[in-house]
Amino acid sequence: MAKKIALLQGNEACAQGALYAGCNFFGGYPITPSTEVAEVMAGELPKVGGKFIQMEDEIGAMASVIGAALAGSKALTATSGPGASLKQELIGYACIAEVPCVIVNVMRGGPSTGMPTGPGQSDVMQARWGTHGDHAAIALCPSSCQEIFSETVRAFNLAEKYRMPVQVLFDEIVGHMRERIEFPEPGELEVINRAKPSVTPEQYKPYDTSFGNVPPLAAYGSEYRFHVTGLNKAEDGFPTTKASLVDAEERRQIFKVECDEARADVESNEEYLTEDAEVIIFAYGSTSRSARYAVNELRSQGVKAGLFRPITLWPFPEKRVAQLGEQAKGMVVAEMNLGQMVFEVERIVKNTCKLGRVNRVDGEPINPTEIMNQVKEVL
Amino acid sequence: MSAKAEIEIIEAYCKGCSICVEFCPTKVLEMDAFVVRVANADACIACNQCELRCPDFAIKVHKLS
Amino acid sequence: MAYDYEKSIRPGKLPHIWCPGCGHGIVMKGLIRAIDSCGLQKNETAIVSGIGCASRLPGYMDFNTLHTAHGRAAAFATGIKMARPDMKVICCGGDGDGAAIGGNHFIHACRRNIDMTYVLMNNFIYGMTGGQFSSSTPTGDKASTTPYGNPDPAFDLAKLAIGAGATFVARTTAFHATQIDKLIAEGIKHKGMAIIEVLDDCPTTYGRRNKFRSVVDMMKRLKDIAVPVTAAAKMTPEQLEGKILTGVLHKEDRPEYCEQYAKVIERAQGV
Numbered sequence: 001m002a003k004k005i006a007l008l009q010g011n012e013a014c015a016q017g018a019l020y021a022g023c024n025f026f027g028g029y030p031i032t033p034s035t036e037v038a039e040v041m042a043g044e045l046p047k048v049g050g051k052f053i054q055m056e057d058e059i060g061a062m063a064s065v066i067g068a069a070l071a072g073s074k075a076l077t078a079t080s081g082p083g084a085s086l087k088q089e090l091i092g093y094a095c096i097a098e099v100p101c102v103i104v105n106v107m108r109g110g111p112s113t114g115m116p117t118g119p120g121q122s123d124v125m126q127a128r129w130g131t132h133g134d135h136a137a138i139a140l141c142p143s144s145c146q147e148i149f150s151e152t153v154r155a156f157n158l159a160e161k162y163r164m165p166v167q168v169l170f171d172e173i174v175g176h177m178r179e180r181i182e183f184p185e186p187g188e189l190e191v192i193n194r195a196k197p198s199v200t201p202e203q204y205k206p207y208d209t210s211f212g213n214v215p216p217l218a219a220y221g222s223e224y225r226f227h228v229t230g231l232n233k234a235e236d237g238f239p240t241t242k243a244s245l246v247d248a249e250e251r252r253q254i255f256k257v258e259c260d261e262a263r264a265d266v267e268s269n270e271e272y273l274t275e276d277a278e279v280i281i282f283a284y285g286s287t288s289r290s291a292r293y294a295v296n297e298l299r300s301q302g303v304k305a306g307l308f309r310p311i312t313l314w315p316f317p318e319k320r321v322a323q324l325g326e327q328a329k330g331m332v333v334a335e336m337n338l339g340q341m342v343f344e345v346e347r348i349v350k351n352t353c354k355l356g357r358v359n360r361v362d363g364e365p366i367n368p369t370e371i372m373n374q375v376k377e378v379l
Numbered sequence: 380m381s382a383k384a385e386i387e388i389i390e391a392y393c394k395g396c397s398i399c400v401e402f403c404p405t406k407v408l409e410m411d412a413f414v415v416r417v418a419n420a421d422a423c424i425a426c427n428q429c430e431l432r433c434p435d436f437a438i439k440v441h442k443l444s
Numbered sequence: 445m446a447y448d449y450e451k452s453i454r455p456g457k458l459p460h461i462w463c464p465g466c467g468h469g470i471v472m473k474g475l476i477r478a479i480d481s482c483g484l485q486k487n488e489t490a491i492v493s494g495i496g497c498a499s500r501l502p503g504y505m506d507f508n509t510l511h512t513a514h515g516r517a518a519a520f521a522t523g524i525k526m527a528r529p530d531m532k533v534i535c536c537g538g539d540g541d542g543a544a545i546g547g548n549h550f551i552h553a554c555r556r557n558i559d560m561t562y563v564l565m566n567n568f569i570y571g572m573t574g575g576q577f578s579s580s581t582p583t584g585d586k587a588s589t590t591p592y593g594n595p596d597p598a599f600d601l602a603k604l605a606i607g608a609g610a611t612f613v614a615r616t617t618a619f620h621a622t623q624i625d626k627l628i629a630e631g632i633k634h635k636g637m638a639i640i641e642v643l644d645d646c647p648t649t650y651g652r653r654n655k656f657r658s659v660v661d662m663m664k665r666l667k668d669i670a671v672p673v674t675a676a677a678k679m680t681p682e683q684l685e686g687k688i689l690t691g692v693l694h695k696e697d698r699p700e701y702c703e704q705y706a707k708v709i710e711r712a713q714g715v
Contacts, residue, residue: 025526027523046711047712047713055519055522056551059516060516063520065523067492067524067525068526068527069523070524071490071527071528072527073523073527089513090516220528221487221490221531225486226508227502227510227511228510230511231511238503239503392459394463394465396465396659398663401660430446431621432663433469433470434462434468434470434618435459435462435464436450436458436473440446442445
């Protein structure tokens, strides 16, 4: 049977990916340029018996998502810059309470209201460090409509598998761009659901590390009942200030994502002509599309250029970037902000190669010529 | 007069607020330093006011039949 | 035998953290009796709170319990209720939590008329942070951040709830212990958003700054200012000066939110 094909906007593809992943709850608040995600979910969720609610504000939307997730739902919210800022506290709540959920941030310019209809990539550090306190972060950054679909599915999978909030970041260009989408058949993409407790209700502890770094999560309203708090807690879920327990829990919650095994599972990069590259263009989201064009142009001019595109922004692909830093003479980081991921690249490559950057925050996409000019600077 | 109920005090829970002492209509209870104690057991009319208003789950009124 | 509160409390959790004389324990006992009288099942009930002294309540209760972030109880609870309309959802928390930082979630939960019961413990102060004035501290009163008297007017929380659309609104005080469980039970049985405001005492951070010599003084004041709505109907405005109405202040039937959403699902599925 022929696959279902559609011309979809990135935001619509995101909603379709969420539905494929089994999302059955959406709590949101209208904000440009992400609103189409909510609009599609409002129409589609009730068809499959799911729930859509437009909450009174961005914070309430995030709260409803965590509440629904604790009641067993696969929950999604979508927002943009100012809304992402408002959600930060509760993203931290989902981190410490270890509640699986997905937050989509269709990035516009900023800070504050900024340029609501213009693209930006200036929330990438917020996705890592936006909420207060130490925590791990998973953030995925697709660059095409098809990839928005599949990365939204993967975001749900990672949220369920690692029991934490996962952010999907894409800029307004990809969010509002229309492309041909092939809908995967059911079963074609893996869909992961959270591990259920295997112990009796009497034995159940919501943060029981005897089951590994990611303890199984029961649902409210099941045969299990349990306590959840945003305070530092012991494995039974109740607050503690005991130094050794607080330390162990905080470290576990970071280790579960940043250990080698998890990194290998979570990290995802695309490399284009990097094998013999003397210069690497580091770009993500829509900027990577200009970067790919630049690589082709440079190659035709005899410059050995390659593209490194992190699809998983967080955890940062430290090992591979370090290798490329050793291999290349220069690296150019192109991003629609005034320099964010470039510092992460700098931290990893140190002085092994020359580092250049291309930055724009005027609401216009970075064009290939700008990247090519910078490549010539670092060679 | 004989007691209509037996009052049990859980001393480990009592924080000594004295609400129960004040609002007992028959003055059954009194403060002993920072903990309530039954001073006049026979006067208890089993109204349950002390138990209902004890914020600390420290009083149980066992009605006698 | 005396009433068995322990059957609803998690083993080993008492004594609780509340200060001597704090009315939150009286409210928790009332909530336990109400849940008991309504026959709610532990696994099918969620108790959700925000942050603050009153919001520590769920941790003691042997149910599905969620201690959320400051002000967010109603919004988290909305997510639970939407996901599982078959569950009973009870919110609890203080006045600053529910009506100041959480005011938006509070009024919108009222507007939706989602089937929840919200026990709002109003002790007129931010207790846990040490006694700063809240949106329900009476004008002129002293708090750590109003050393010269509070210039702010206070919310009437019950009126706020009625104005926002809650379909069951009641009020009592921590002194009126038996009324607490009766009103909460009525709220639980009511289909829709039920707000039960319980005027409460904070001897530690409010009482001592406002000329209450003891916990008992605060309790007596709660007793004195409370006037049942039925009695108030026969009183003059002068007689009602400084009094607070107690009992069921508002009750109406209006479509409940989850039932309305169930109809959305039916329409979407073309049933």
